Amino acid sequence: MSAAGAERTQSAAGADRTLCAAGAEPGVSAAVDAAPKPAAPPPRFTPAHLLTGFLGSGKTTLLRRMLSDPALAGAAVLINEFGEVGLDHDLLERIDETTVLLQSGCLCCTIRGELADAVRGLLDRRESGAIPAFDRLVIESTGLADPFPILSTLRADPIASQHFRIGATIATVDAVNGAAGLAHRAELRRQVAAADRIVLTKSDLVAPEAASALLARLAALNPAAVVRDAHDPACAPGWLIADADASPRDAVAPDHAHAHGVGAVAFAIEPQGAVDWTAFGVWLSMLLNRHGDGILRVKGILAIDGEDAPVAVHGVQRLVHAPTHMAAWPDGRRASRLVFIVEGIDPQAVRRSFACFVGGGRGVG
Numbered sequence: 001m002s003a004a005g006a007e008r009t010q011s012a013a014g015a016d017r018t019l020c021a022a023g024a025e026p027g028v029s030a031a032v033d034a035a036p037k038p039a040a041p042p043p044r045f046t047p048a049h050l051l052t053g054f055l056g057s058g059k060t061t062l063l064r065r066m067l068s069d070p071a072l073a074g075a076a077v078l079i080n081e082f083g084e085v086g087l088d089h090d091l092l093e094r095i096d097e098t099t100v101l102l103q104s105g106c107l108c109c110t111i112r113g114e115l116a117d118a119v120r121g122l123l124d125r126r127e128s129g130a131i132p133a134f135d136r137l138v139i140e141s142t143g144l145a146d147p148f149p150i151l152s153t154l155r156a157d158p159i160a161s162q163h164f165r166i167g168a169t170i171a172t173v174d175a176v177n178g179a180a181g182l183a184h185r186a187e188l189r190r191q192v193a194a195a196d197r198i199v200l201t202k203s204d205l206v207a208p209e210a211a212s213a214l215l216a217r218l219a220a221l222n223p224a225a226v227v228r229d230a231h232d233p234a235c236a237p238g239w240l241i242a243d244a245d246a247s248p249r250d251a252v253a254p255d256h257a258h259a260h261g262v263g264a265v266a267f268a269i270e271p272q273g274a275v276d277w278t279a280f281g282v283w284l285s286m287l288l289n290r291h292g293d294g295i296l297r298v299k300g301i302l303a304i305d306g307e308d309a310p311v312a313v314h315g316v317q318r319l320v321h322a323p324t325h326m327a328a329w330p331d332g333r334r335a336s337r338l339v340f341i342v343e344g345i346d347p348q349a350v351r352r353s354f355a356c357f358v359g360g361g362r363g364v365g
């Protein structure tokens with residue numbers, strides 16, 4: 001992979017739409033929008049959507065797409081990340097007060113109380129006018145979360161249940177790793193089981209027959225859900241959030257238990273100074289090639305030698321995605337960080353190998 005060849009996906013237009021989504025005035029249609037309009041009162045029940053899907057399956061990518069659609073212009077976003085160093089809110093590049101990050105636990109168990117608190121906090125701030133009057137909530141869970149306890153928390157919390165109704169639950173399934181994941185990961189099976197909409201991502205990276213087979217398998221696993229390829233124009237944000245058929249399945253877990261990656265560990269490396277891109281690329285490819293089964297996810301924002309803008313890097317098991325240039329450093333802070341979620345791999349060994357091949361790095365988590 002080459003940083004020079006990285007796609008520049010963060011257009012100025014995209015940034016404008018992000019501001020628009022935050023409730024700030026976009027710089028377009030000024031004449032039409034000149035007269036102040038009274039703010040619409042918040043709906044009696046605000047739809048709350050859960051965006052689930054295994055690690056690296058494309059949740060944040062889909063969320064970015066959704067938030068750039070006018071249908072979600074008034075949405076608040078709550079992101080849960082596994083590990084001490086959260087990156088998704090930075091990768092989302094939507095920095096505003098209606099984007100809330102919940103870190104370091106798994107939404108489905110250890111921080112269920114925090115989910116209820118965060119949701120209540122959003123409601124309070126909406127009521128007091130401290131944040132724009134969001135008319136929808138999207139919760140992006142960690143890739144290791146079981147969706148059922150999250151849905152039941154929203155349903156059972158005395159305050160949340162007075163203000164939210166559960167909207168469509170959306171699950172992303174990665175065409176590259178999905179078939180193996182369905183065989184080996186209980187979390188993924190439960191994410192598929194909970195979904196009203198299943199979105200097959202990364203079909204562009206596999207043979208068409210493999211994508212069709214996985215689409216059919218997903219439809220068979222959850223006949224109540226509608227399954228679409230992320231690249232299908234019909235898989236539009238408006239469809240994703242449209243009311244799903246009333247169904248009790250989001251209240252009832254398939255086997256009255258819950259599952260998530262209990263053995264998974266998150267840690268971060270914070271490289272000091274700019275990273276040599278070639279050395280990093282070789283190191284990451286070798287690491288994933290050799291230990292891809294144990295390295296469930298790598299993602300990072302890196303300062304690269306000779307580049308002003310940060311580069312976002314993603315690895316998902318053995319797959320290394322094309323790096324992308326971000327528009328600017330989140331918070332204006334030029335600080336590289338790489339987050340790993342591993343199973344059966346010693347974080348110290350990864351740190352030592354990084355220090356050896358790429359250069360110094362401060363470890364976290």
Ligand SMILES: Nc1nc2c(ncn2[C@@H]2O[C@H](COP(=O)(O)OP(=O)(O)OP(=O)(O)O)[C@@H](O)[C@H]2O)c(=O)[nH]1
Pocket residue numbers: 053054055056057058059060061062088142143201202203204205230297299313314316321322
């Ligand atoms: N080629 C291709 N890459 C994709 C597609 N969807 C997502 N990706 C890439 O997959 C990588 C992971 O995507 P994310 O959206 O960060 O995945 P995630 O599910 O939010 O990851 P976690 O929050 O860590 O679980 C990124 O490099 C994306 O650009 C797709 O349809 N095709």
